[in-house]
Amino acid sequence: MKLYGSLTSPYARKVRVVFLEKGVPCEFILEGPSDPAGNVARLNPLGKVPVLLLADGETLFDSPFICDYVDRLDNLPLIPKGEARWKANRWHALSQGVMDAVVARMLEMRRTSERQDPIYIKRQETKVSEALQFADKHYGGNDHLVDDRFTIADIAFGVALSYIDLRYPHDWRQRHARLAHWFSGINSRPSFVQTAWPDF
Numbered sequence: 001m002k003l004y005g006s007l008t009s010p011y012a013r014k015v016r017v018v019f020l021e022k023g024v025p026c027e028f029i030l031e032g033p034s035d036p037a038g039n040v041a042r043l044n045p046l047g048k049v050p051v052l053l054l055a056d057g058e059t060l061f062d063s064p065f066i067c068d069y070v071d072r073l074d075n076l077p078l079i080p081k082g083e084a085r086w087k088a089n090r091w092h093a094l095s096q097g098v099m100d101a102v103v104a105r106m107l108e109m110r111r112t113s114e115r116q117d118p119i120y121i122k123r124q125e126t127k128v129s130e131a132l133q134f135a136d137k138h139y140g141g142n143d144h145l146v147d148d149r150f151t152i153a154d155i156a157f158g159v160a161l162s163y164i165d166l167r168y169p170h171d172w173r174q175r176h177a178r179l180a181h182w183f184s185g186i187n188s189r190p191s192f193v194q195t196a197w198p199d200f
C-alpha cells in the first residue's frame with residue numbers, strides 16, 4: 001500500500017499514526033494536493049490528501065474512511081465495538097471538526113489583510129473554543145478518552161490538539177489543564193514522535 005500526503009496535513013498524519021499503531025506496513029509518499037498533474041489529483045477526484053493506494057490499484061480517500069479500513073486489517077481494533085464505538089467516533093468527529101476549523105482559519109489568514117474576513121476568522125476560532133469546552137466536559141480524566149484504552153479517539157484528538165499548536169497557537173493549555181495533561185502523554189507516544197510536524 002502507498003499513502004499520499006503532506007507532512008503538515010493533520011488528516012494524513014492521523015492516518016500515518018494509525019498505520020504505525022497497527023504495525024501495518026505502508027509506504028508514505030510525500031505529495032500535496034496542489035499539483036494538478038500529480039498522483040493525488042489522479043487518484044482522488046476531490047484532489048485532497050490523504051489518498052491510500054491499495055495493492056490491487058483501488059484507491060481510498062477521506063481520512064476517517066481510511067482509518068476504518070486500516071483498522072480492519074487485523075484483530076486488534078483501534079475502533080472499539082459496542083457502545084464504546086459511537087463514543088470513539090464522536091471524539092473522531094469532534095477532532096475532524098477542529099482540524100477543519102483550524103485549516104479554514106489558516107487559509108483565511110493567508111489572504112492579504114484587506115481581503116480577510118475577521119468575522120469568518122472569529123467563527124472558526126469559536127468552533128475550536130467550543131470543541132475544547134465540549135472535550136473538557138466529556139473527558140473522564142483517564143489516560144485514554146474511551147473505554148480506558150488507546151483508541152482512534154486518542155489518535156484523532158491528539159493530532160487535532162497538535163495541529164492547533166502548529167497553525168493556531170494560543171493559550172488553550174491554560175484554559176484546559178486536564179486536556180493538556182492528557183495530551184502530553186499521548187503526544188509522547190512513538191507514533192506521534194515519528195510523525196511530528198517538521199521544523200520550519
